[in-house]
Amino acid sequence: MKEDSIATDKVVQSVLAKIGVLNAKELKAWEHPRNDIRRLSARDYAASLRSQLTFAQITELVDKATDVWPQFNHKVLGPPSRQFFARAADALHLNVKAARYTSLALYGFYVDGSRTAMAKPLIFVNSAHHALAIGTAFCHEVGHHFRAGSGRGKSNEVRFYFDAAYNDHLDDPGELAADVIVALGGYPQTAANRIFTRKRRRQIARAGGIDRSVIGRIRSHLETSYGFDFSRTLSPDQNLQYLAGMIHYAKLRAALLEEYDI
Numbered sequence: 574m575k576e577d578s579i580a581t582d583k584v585v586q587s588v589l590a591k592i593g594v595l596n597a598k599e600l601k602a603w604e605h606p607r608n609d610i611r612r613l614s615a616r617d618y619a620a621s622l623r624s625q626l627t628f629a630q631i632t633e634l635v636d637k638a639t640d641v642w643p644q645f646n647h648k649v650l651g652p653p654s655r656q657f658f659a660r661a662a663d664a665l666h667l668n669v670k671a672a673r674y675t676s677l678a679l680y681g682f683y684v685d686g687s688r689t690a691m692a693k694p695l696i697f698v699n700s701a702h703h704a705l706a707i708g709t710a711f712c713h714e715v716g717h718h719f720r721a722g723s724g725r726g727k728s729n730e731v732r733f734y735f736d737a738a739y740n741d742h743l744d745d746p747g748e749l750a751a752d753v754i755v756a757l758g759g760y761p762q763t764a765a766n767r768i769f770t771r772k773r774r775r776q777i778a779r780a781g782g783i784d785r786s787v788i789g790r791i792r793s794h795l796e797t798s799y800g801f802d803f804s805r806t807l808s809p810d811q812n813l814q815y816l817a818g819m820i821h822y823a824k825l826r827a828a829l830l831e832e833y834d835i
């Protein structure tokens with residue numbers, strides 16, 4: 574166990590040391606969150622979902638998540654705590670490392686593990702974020718782990734999660750599958766039905782923005798469930814990044830209801 578934790582730390586360090594060089598594009602994109610939000614609002618999530626993932630692939634993901642969390646899509650997942658991570662790591666047979674990383678552009682990453690000294694795959698989450706974002710990163714990486722387990726993931730590759738990359742996630746089945754776990758974990762079906770009413774759902778899922786009343790319901794859901802709201806203690810850009818994440822997962826959740834009734 575101790576050996577594996579040393580191996581884990583080594584992998585984390587080597588990945589973090591390379592991050593600035595490897596992902597200069599993503600770090601650069603993070604400087605312009607406004608562009609990201611505009612583009613996200615205009616994207617057709619229903620069409621992306623249909624083209625990237627079949628109903629069978631989504632139900633497979635839901636089944637795997639339900640094996641780990643029996644209340645998945647029935648109750649809100651988390652909020653993340655040491656105990657929540659420890660239990661999930663055990664059930665999923667992986668190493669979880671939560672540590673502060675200076676750049677908030679990074680949420681986390683997943684390392685398959687087969688070409689490292691670690692006995693198990695690794696999920697790293699940047700704990701400098703708000704608990705909601707930490708939980709988001711964790712669930713996203715668990716989504717990669719599910720795909721890797723079913724032979725669909727690309728092995729021997731570090732999958733980074735940068736929040737400037739939401740637009741790209743819509744064109745990549747692996748990233749979108751990982752985000753489906755987040756959307757269902759954070760917005761269980763009953764809550765999703767209440768927030769994304771039948772009348773508004775289609776417009777949100779398709780190429781439409783999210784109106785004030787829906788944003789209000791989303792914010793109150795996230796505040797009650799995760800103690801999250803936009804804060805003066807965060808920089809304006811950081812708040813905009815969280816807003817981009819909020820829009821991304823809300824549109825994805827609405828699309829899951831609209832297209833697949835999940």
Ligand SMILES: [Zn+2]
Nearest residue numbers: 732733734751
């Ligand atoms: Zn990812």
